[in-house]
Amino acid sequence: MSALTIAGLCKAFGGLHVTNEVNLNIEPGERRLIIGPNGAGKTTLFNLITGEIMPDKGTINLFGRDITKVPSRRRPHLGMARTYQIITLFPHDTIIHNVALALLGLSPARWNPLTELRRQGHLIEHGRAALERVGLAQIAERQLAQTSYGERRRVEIAMALAQNPKVLLLDEPFAGLSIDERRDVHQCLMAIPRDVTIVMIEHNMDVALDFAERITLLHFGEVIVEGTRAEVVADPRTREVYLGH
Amino acid sequence: MSPRPIALAVVFVALATLPFWLTGDYYINVASQILFYAIFALGLNILAGYAGLVSLGHAALFGITAYALAYTAQAGFGHPIAILAALVAGLIAMAVFAVLSLRATGIGFIMITLALGEIVWGLAYRWISVTNGDNGINVHTRPMPFGFSLEPPAAFYYTTLIVFVISVAAVTMFVRSPLGVALMGTRDQPRRMNALGFHVWAIRFWACMLSGLLTAVSGVLFVYYTQFISPQTLELTSSAEVLLMVISGGAGTLLGPIVGSALVVIVKSVVSGYIERWNMLLGAIFVAIVILMPEGIVPGSARLWRLAWRKIGTSDKTVTAEGEP
Secondary structure (H helix, E strand, O other): OOOOEEEEEEEOOOHHHHHEEEEEEOOOOOOEEEEOOOOOHHHHHHHHHHOOOOEEEEEEEOOOOOOOOOOHHHHHHEEEEOOOOOOOOOOOOOOOHHHHHHHHOOOHHHHOOOOOOOOOHHHHHHHHHHHHHOOOHHOOEEEEHOHHHHHHHHHHHHHHHOOOHHHHHHHHOOOOOHHHHHHHHHHHHHHHOOEEEEEEEHHHHHHHHHHHHEEEEEEEEEEEEEHHHHHHHHHHHHHHHHOOO | HHHHHHHHHHHHHHHHHHHHOOOOHHHHHHHHHHHHHHHHHHHHHHHHHHHHHOHHHHHHHHHHHHHHHHHHHHOOOOOOOHHHHHHHHHHHHHHHHHHOOOOOOOHHHHHHHHHHHHHHHHHHHHHHHHHOHHOOOOOOOOOOOHHHHOHHHHHHHHHHHHHHHHHHHHHHHHHHHHHHHHHHHHHHHHHHHHHOOHHHHHHHHHHHHHHHHHHHHHHHHHHHOEEEEEEEHOOOOHHHHHHHHHHHHOOOOOOOOHHHHHHHHHHHHHHOOOOOOOOHHHHHHHHHHHOOOOOOOOHHHHHHHHHHHHHHHHHHHHHHHHHHO
């Protein structure tokens, strides 16, 4: 059974077809890279998969279950987590608070008005474990506003990992990072075990190509090329649309 | 020991002994007003401060509770039933307000609550067979819990103080609870919260209900205090006044609404005895707050205090730096 299957997915904003008959089949444990020029509809595809926008047509299956009509807030409970391209964290709180919120989102305790959040020991513990995985445990108590851009990217990843997802969607995890920071994030991603399926949008080919096994090239909302890393890189259409030379 | 618990203990002792050191029924009554308006402001602060949803319809909820109590009491039911009916009416009204206004956030939410508030005010004013129109409804007696009369100002003050302390404790617990923290998350990053698995609408709805409960409790105290309710209480200016309490004291803080309530009530009822144009004075105070500490009196004072300390600290350092050759 596939981890994520997308069939005939369409979305139009007015006359603009941002997603046009997209089919994707991603196997459990796979590392899939989605590339394409600006405006190719990559982030829109993520928003469709996570349910933040509803498709006009087509279906989305998560491990054989049709989730096309499942509200986006339910999808993390079914094992889907994502990071954002533009960082949307809680800047006035500590790093551990941010990660604890991610854990709280899946915990029945989120409805509890009668206890203190900091007394929810298991949330804090699991949050620390997630920060350990991205190498931020030693600065867990730091205010998010006092962290670097690269550290925030890793907080993003820690929040997604904390939810223990089966399918992880990463939207440009390397964007705007320095070489050192890229290496740190790359290490975090390589350390994610194979029981997590990863779909990643990325422009930075140096780090991304190394990570991905299969690549899908989107252009004007359509899948142009799909195949193994070598196939897609060698394909003349890839060069034409994307690599440029 | 940090200064904060000591300060809170001092304030609590001062409040608990207030009728002994503050002479005159008038001032004890002013203190009662500050406390029940503070409960109202705490309730509005749940939405305006912690949820980021500014309501201009809360005076209507306050008024519906007050009318429900007055109407039930006048119809001959005892005080316990009247209080219960009033709280239930306030909560039902809040639920209706919430379902209608939570379709929007930001300006949309403000406009819907404003419109709902005006509708309720219009009803209170025109539905004379129920509300007695402009003449209002009198509530002739105050309750006698355990045979203890609440007619003397000190007795009413202590009742209000007990309800106030419970309300502050409840709000303190709420804002530190997972649900309260989630509510603040929906204020700061609603889209993110949704993607993390939170039901943003439902969290906001429950916040509305807690806000509505505090508003209703405050409405009950109000109507027993004045023993009278008329459409004037439901006017937009009443909603705006409580919102000003929240914002001037510090929205999204625990102490802010209480300080704001004290400020507004004192200027309105005490200072107005000495200064005829007290409205202008209140306006000038608000302008000063907005200019000097836009985040409100409580966080603003804390900031200025820290700044002053740091100034002292750095000036000491410069002195030593200059002293060294």
